[in-house]
Amino acid sequence: MRTAYSVETVRAAERELMARLPEGALMLRAAAGLAAVCAGLLARRRGRVYGSRVVLLVGPGDNGGDALYAGARLARRGAGVTAVPMDPERMHAGGLAALRAAGGRVAQAVPQRADLVVDGLLGIGGRGGLRPAGAALAERIPPGVPVVAVDLPSGVDADTGEVAGPAVTADVTVTFGAYKPGLLIDPGASRAGAVHLVDIGLELPEPEVEALQHADVAGLLPEPTASSDKYRRGVVGIVAGSAQYPGAAVLAVAGALRGGAGAVRYVGPAADSVLARYPETLIGPGRVQAWVIGPGLGEGRAGEVADVLAGDAAVLVDADGLRGLDPAVLRARTAPTLLTPHAGEAAALLGVSRESVEAGRLAAVRRLAERYGAAVLLKGSTTLVASGGVRAVRVNPTGTPWLATAGSGDVLSGLAGSLLAGGLSGADAGSVGAYLHGLAARRTGGPLLAHQVAEALPAAWRDTTHP
Numbered sequence: 001m002r003t004a005y006s007v008e009t010v011r012a013a014e015r016e017l018m019a020r021l022p023e024g025a026l027m028l029r030a031a032a033g034l035a036a037v038c039a040g041l042l043a044r045r046r047g048r049v050y051g052s053r054v055v056l057l058v059g060p061g062d063n064g065g066d067a068l069y070a071g072a073r074l075a076r077r078g079a080g081v082t083a084v085p086m087d088p089e090r091m092h093a094g095g096l097a098a099l100r101a102a103g104g105r106v107a108q109a110v111p112q113r114a115d116l117v118v119d120g121l122l123g124i125g126g127r128g129g130l131r132p133a134g135a136a137l138a139e140r141i142p143p144g145v146p147v148v149a150v151d152l153p154s155g156v157d158a159d160t161g162e163v164a165g166p167a168v169t170a171d172v173t174v175t176f177g178a179y180k181p182g183l184l185i186d187p188g189a190s191r192a193g194a195v196h197l198v199d200i201g202l203e204l205p206e207p208e209v210e211a212l213q214h215a216d217v218a219g220l221l222p223e224p225t226a227s228s229d230k231y232r233r234g235v236v237g238i239v240a241g242s243a244q245y246p247g248a249a250v251l252a253v254a255g256a257l258r259g260g261a262g263a264v265r266y267v268g269p270a271a272d273s274v275l276a277r278y279p280e281t282l283i284g285p286g287r288v289q290a291w292v293i294g295p296g297l298g299e300g301r302a303g304e305v306a307d308v309l310a311g312d313a314a315v316l317v318d319a320d321g322l323r324g325l326d327p328a329v330l331r332a333r334t335a336p337t338l339l340t341p342h343a344g345e346a347a348a349l350l351g352v353s354r355e356s357v358e359a360g361r362l363a364a365v366r367r368l369a370e371r372y373g374a375a376v377l378l379k380g381s382t383t384l385v386a387s388g389g390v391r392a393v394r395v396n397p398t399g400t401p402w403l404a405t406a407g408s409g410d411v412l413s414g415l416a417g418s419l420l421a422g423g424l425s426g427a428d429a430g431s432v433g434a435y436l437h438g439l440a441a442r443r444t445g446g447p448l449l450a451h452q453v454a455e456a457l458p459a460a461w462r463d464t465t466h467p
């Protein structure tokens with residue numbers, strides 16, 4: 001599991017460790033790790049560190065201090081290092097002295113000839129987007145020159161990934177002690193590039209955000225054993241599709257058939273289309289361990305949603321099924337419930353704008369899970385899964401923007417519903433489903449079609465269980 005921690009948690013762990021170490025020791029550890037990554041990049045780009053040109057963008061706090069100490073290390077290895085301060089009156093004194101002693105210099109304008117830019121403007125002390133002085137420096141980063149962000153790209157909110165104003169876009173981020181949620185969640189994640197974690201010895205409690213890895217997924221996937229039969233493996237029922245959207249039914253069934261359930265049952269007006277494509281499907285009402293309701297349902301089907309929610313099987317509600325959901329009905333359920341809105345559907349459920357959900361994905365998914373007392377999977381770039389009463393929100397590390405294509409969400413709901421039928425909790429079914437779905441999409445490449453994602457699911461499954 002990859003874990004991420006809030007600023008408050010990181011600061012508390014840092015205080016505890018600092019009390020046991022000589023002053024400045026943590027910053028020197030951080031700077032050493034940062035300098036090592038920069039040196040590696042320079043060596044790859046130019047063959048060596050000696051003679052390369054490094055520009056440090058230096059903010060007023062310890063983030064700037066890290067950059068200055070790392071710059072000093074690079075200068076000692078023969079790099080030409082220039083520090084450009086956001087505010088010449090406020091620079092980390094020790095870091096500045098170290099840089100000067102190593103032969104580095106300070107300039108007021110960003111040199112345009114550079115092999116590497118180090119973004120040390122703001123770290124976990126940053127609030128909101130960059131203010132004008134910092135934004136002016138970020139704008140002058142020469143095009144095409146690799147940018148290494150110190151701890152996180154300046155202007156990205158460490159706790160949420162929100163980007164409230166101007167911000168740096170990095171190729172590499174060197175983060176200290178722990179991943180921060182903002183490095184894993186968009187829009188921040190898209191600005192971080194490849195993230196390197198430098199261990200500085202922090203001892204950390206339960207994370208605020210976590211991302212499954214192959215081994216976690218392999219441990220959760222329901223695999224058949226010698227004593228399995230189709231009913232014990234779980235039956236998933238799909239209530240999806242309409243005269244207008246028969247394809248949604250076919251795609252949800254396609255996902256469900258690859259999600260490990262023993263059988264897939266379809267209920268709805270698109271049975272002919274489903275059977276023509278998947279003769280394995282059972283047709284008509286019957287007992288199931290989990291229902292998937294909503295994809296392509298169209299209008300006027302609220303009664304079916306209410307019936308399914310009134311039952312004692314697990315339920316995944318997606319798309320049209322999400323309209324007008326009553327929190328009290330969901331809260332009263334005892335079996336697992338998983339809601340899978342995209343940003344627009346989440347916005348309607350919360351009564352806010354789609355833009356505000358996109359900009360504050362973590363807050364939105366947490367609020368939905370609390371309000372509905374259910375597991376909630378918020379789709380989109382960096383899909384999130386929260387469940388009420390559980391501290392850690394899961395962020396999906398797989399996927400590709402090529403998934404933004406009609407019908408791919410239907411495949412996901414079938415897949416995650418199948419995992420629910422296999423006995424996974426709402427949060428596990430959602431996060432494991434999103435993980436496999438994203439891997440399958442990456443394997444397929446782009447431009448992809450939704451049904452190809454479903455077809456690639458068995459290979460994605462094998463990738464995680466037999467890497």
Ligand SMILES: NC(=O)C1=CN([C@@H]2O[C@H](COP(=O)(O)OP(=O)(O)OC[C@H]3O[C@@H](n4cnc5c(N)ncnc54)[C@H](OP(=O)(O)O)[C@@H]3O)[C@@H](O)[C@H]2O)[C@@H](O)CC1
Nearest residue numbers: 014026027030061062063122123124125126127129131151
């Ligand atoms: N924690 C750890 O384990 C370790 C932490 N370490 C490092 O310390 C970093 C945190 O340092 P930090 O606390 O000094 O804050 P930092 O991010 O440098 O800057 C904040 C300053 O910027 C200002 N400011 C704020 N918002 C702004 C804005 N939008 N636009 C412009 N200015 C803005 C604000 O001042 P203000 O003007 O608001 O008074 C404040 O003074 C951390 O990210 C890591 O790199 C490592 O060395 C060792 C291990």
Ligand SMILES: Nc1ncnc2c1ncn2[C@@H]1O[C@H](COP(=O)(O)OP(=O)(O)O)[C@@H](O)[C@H]1O
Nearest residue numbers: 342379380381400401403404406407408409410
């Ligand atoms: N920009 C993006 N990057 C990565 N994945 C995305 C992006 N946009 C959408 N997706 C994924 O594509 C799928 C789209 O689902 P959805 O919006 O329900 O579409 P549909 O209703 O057409 O099936 C979801 O799995 C979502 O997470």
Ligand SMILES: [K+]
Nearest residue numbers: 119122150154
């Ligand atoms: K930074």
